[in-house]
Amino acid sequence: MINPRVLAEDPELVKTHLRRRHADESVISTVDEIVELQTTRKTHVLERDDLRATRNSSSKQIGALFKAGKGAEAGEMKAAVTAGNDRIKVLEAELDVIEARMHDLAMHLPNLLHDTVPAGKTEDDNPVERTWGDIPTFDFTPQAHVEVGAKLGILDLERSTKLTGARFAILRGMGARMERALINFFLDLHTGEHGHTEVMVPYMVHAHVAEGTGQLPKFADDMFKLAGKVNGEDAYLIPTAEIPVTNIHREEILDIDKLPIKFACFTPCFRSEAGSAGRDVRGIIRQHQFHKVEMVWLTTPERAEADHHQMVDHAETALKRLGIPYRVVRHCGGEVSFAAHKCFDLEAWLPSQDNYREISSVSWFTDFQSRRMKMRFRPAPVEGKKQKPRLVHTLNGSGLAVGRTMVAILENYQQADGSVIIPEALRPYMGGIERLVPPAE
RNA sequence: GGAGUCGUGACCGAGUGGCCGAAGGUGCCGGAUUGCUAAUCCGGUGUAGUGCAAGCUACCGAGGGUUCGAAUCCCUCCGACUCCGCCA
Secondary structure (H helix, E strand, O other): OOOHHHHHHOHHHHHHHHHHOOOOHHHHOHHHHHHHHHHHHHHHHHHHHHHHHHHHHHHHHHHHHHHOOOHHHHHHHHHHHHHHHHHHHHHHHHHHHHHHHHHHHHHOOOOOOOOOOOOOOOHHHOOEEEEEOOOOOOOOOOOOHHHHHHHHOOEEOOHHHHHHOOOOOEEOOHHHHHHHHHHHHHHHHHHHHOOOEEEOOOOEEEHHHHHHHOOOOOOHHHOOEOOOOEOOEOEEEOOOOHHHHHHHHOOOEEEHHHOOEEEEEEEEEEOOOOOOOOOOOOOOOOOOEEEEEEEEEEEOHHHHHHHHHHHHHHHHHHHHHHOOOEEEEEOOOOOOOOOOOEEEEEEEEEHHHOEEEEEEEEEEOOOHHHHHHOOEEEOOOEOOEOOOOEEOEEEEEEEEEHHHHHHHHHHHOEOOOOOEEOOHHHHHHHOOOOEEOOOOO
16 A cells, blocks of 8 residues: 555656556546545544543543432433434444445556666566576477476376466476476575575465455455355455565564565465456466566665666576576566566566576565565664554565476476477476487387 | 354553543663673654644444443454364
C-alpha cells in the first residue's frame, strides 16, 4: 500500500507515477476519491473521539455520584451519555463504510516507481543493462527443449495431459534427477555462499496473507483458489514462495541487528495463467505448476537499494556457474509489477527462440508490502533514546526458476547427436555424469 | 472426531466491572558506584490516530453483545496446549 500521507499531501505525485505505469484513467481518478474520503473520515473521527472523551469523563463522575448517594443526578448524566452513544454509533457505522471503501481503493493502487524506472509500456521497451556469456553457435539446427527432452526420454508432455491436461509435464529418469539437482545446486549456492537461511513453508496461504504481498485483491484470477476453507479462511495455492516467505515476520517488530534477514526457499509454484492462453503453449516454459528457488530479504530503507543490486548479483551467479548466456534488463514503467518499486529481470538465451527469455525477476518493494503486513523494525537508539519502529523494506528474486533453467541447459548444451552436456557445476548433483545421451532405438 | 485447559506489552507473568495502557519481573537505554568482569542502586522504556503543545482517542487473540462504564460478564470465530481415538 502507498503511504496514505503521500496520498493526502501530494495526490498529483501519485497520479504521475500511475501514468508512468500506463494505468487506466479509471484507476488514476480513484486517487481523488481516496483524498476526499480521507477528509470526511477525519471530521468523523474527530467528532467521535470528542464524544468518547465526554463519555469517559461522565462515566467516572457517574460512579462517584452513585458512591455519594446522589442517584438522581447520576441518572440525568446517564441519559446524556446514552444520547452521545447513539451519535457515536451513527458515526461509527458511517466510518465503517468510508474506511472500507478507502481501504479497497488503496489496496488496488500499485506502488510508486523509482526515479530510474525508464519510460515504456511493454517488455520491448525494457532497456538492456548488460549481457554475459557467449551465445553458442551450432553446426546443426538447434532443437527446442521439447524435442531435445523427448529424444532423451526425460520429458514427457503427452502423458501428463492424461493427468491434468495442458501446461503440466512429467519428468522421467535423468530429467527428474536434473530438476532435483538444480534445486539442490541453487539452495547450496544461496545458503553456503550467499548467506541465506533456508526455509520450507506452506504451499497454501490464507487470503489475507496474499494481500500482504499484493497478489490480492487485484490478481485473484492468476491463482488457484482452494474449494474448501483452510482453518476457516479462504486459501490459495502459492504462485510464488514470495507470499509465504515474505509474510513470515508479518505483524512483528524486528531487531535492527537481525537485518537484513535473508531467506532462500524452494517451493512448487501454481499459476492459473489466466489471460495467457495461446502463449508458450509448447514445452515447459509456462506451466500451471513449476519449481522455483526464491530469495526473500527483509531489510532497512537505507540498505534496500544496494541490497537489491546484490540480490541481482546472486541470481546472476547461479547462471554464470551453469554457463548459461544471459542478459539483465531493467523493467520500464509499464512492466514493473503491481507491488514493485523497481525491478530487474534476468533473461537466459534460448537458441530455439533465437532470443532471451525471463528466468529470474528481482524486485524491490520499498515499504509497500510491509505496510500491508505491518512488518517493522526498531532502529538503533539515538543518544540513548529508543526510536520508533519503522517499516522494513522487502526484496525478492528468483534464484532461479528451475524448469526454465532446465530448458536453457537442454537448449544451450545440446549436441548434434542429441546428447546434452551437463554443466560442470551441476555434475556433483547428478552422480558425476557428464552428459545425457539418448537411449538406443 | 471426543474431553479439557488457555490466549495480556519485545519476553515472562498479575489482574475483584470504574482508581488498568494495565502490578511485578526479564530484557533494553541512560546515570551512579565499583581496579576489569560480575553485582548493586536510581531513572526511563508499547503501538497508532489527532493536536503547536498540554492533552484527547483506540488497542489486553478476532468480531459481536450487555452496561452510564468491559482486559474483567455473555455469544461466535480463530489459535495454542494436554489426554483419548484415528492416521501419512
